[in-house]
Amino acid sequence: MLYYLHHLESIWGPFRLFEYLSVRALLAGFTALLIGMIYSRRIIKALAVLRQPERSAQLMGELAKEGGKVPTMGGLLIAVAVIPSILLWAQPNVLVLATLFCLVGMGGVGLWDDWLKVKHKSADGIAGRTKLLGQVLVALGAILIVLCDASYRSSLCEIWLPIFNGPLWSADSLGLPFGICLIIASLFIILVCVGSSNAVNLTDGLDGLAIGCVITTTFILGVVAYLVGNHIFASYLRISYVPGAGELAIFASALIGGSLVFLWHNAAPAELYMGDVGALGIGGALGSMACLIHQPFLLAIAGGVFVVEAISVMLQVAYFKRTGGQRLFLMTPIHHHFQKLGMASTKVVTRFWILSFLCGLLGLLTLKLR
Secondary structure (H helix, E strand, O other): OHHHHHHHOOOOHHHHHHHOHHHHHHHHHHHHHHHHHHHHHHHHHHHOOOOOOOHHHHHOOOOOHHHHOOOOOOHHHHHHHHHHHHHHHOOOOHHHHHHHHHHHHHHHHHHHHHHHHHHHOOOOOOOHHHHHHHHHHHHHHHHHHHHOOHHHOOHHHOEEOOOOOOEEEOHHHHOOOHHHHHHHHHHHHHHHHHHHHHHHHHHOOOOOHHHHHHHHHHHHHHHHHHHHOOHHHHHHHOOOOOOOOOHHHHHHHHHHHHHHHHHHHHOOOOOOOOHHHHHHHHHHHHHHHHHHOOOHHHHHHHOHHHHHHHHHHHHHHHHHHHHOOOOOOOOOOHHHHHHHOOOOHHHHHHHHHHHHHHHHHHHHHHHHOO
């Protein structure tokens, strides 16, 4: 907890820098990047024996990801880089702990799934319902962590729309007993966290695709978390003010640093795959962060690529069942549809990165549309 070094300012003046959120955020990203660079080769070597068949590649009639020669569970590299960085630079509060719990907890569910795939040399891991139950329990655990601090209990019930200058609904505006409001808010937060977790997982199908979109979305959420945690900026922009939410900017910065290291090795041709341990964990953390700064709908805008990927799968399934076997897309998630049309994988990834960047800009633009 290097934040507390600012108390030693009287001993050495530069220690006061550790009090500034912007300085700690930058250092958190750099620390995660440095740790990842130091340990990446060792982790890749250790994971080299853990290889799993890729369902998408099998369905397309191709060799399963270069014959299964690339190690999986690369999300562990991100975790090794990100978690120490957060613990070093963030001032601990329930918002940081809850988001970290989502990252680790849902990552743990993904790790179990990845391990079963590797162990049984199959593309099938844990049962879908079991995975969903694990994700729900992790999201519920994150909510309970926030509830441990009485000052955040009423704040947990607030949901804002990006274009409104007030909450869409809150414990006060609904006129319902607080317990009922809290239950409704908790169900919504669980839905966002689980949905975000699975959406990122669905996007993780081409080299560099998911992690590139993660970096953009995380940056946008980090900027908004910084603004939400500052009373002056929050008042000026007419967004919700959440004391302590600025520390989530440090979480976001560390996640970006770790993601950049992973992208270094995951860019085509990939040396390492994220696996469910990374996709589920990162998606859950993004969902938690968005809810705790009262901006879940901003996540849907800034993370538009993830939303489209998830919707494409749901539409495909619904259309398949309704028409008795016909397909709306050549293959889902939708990035595979474009591959089937003959577009090179690298071009699909690059274009989706561009779309993710534009979605991020649109998310930032909503801060002024109030």
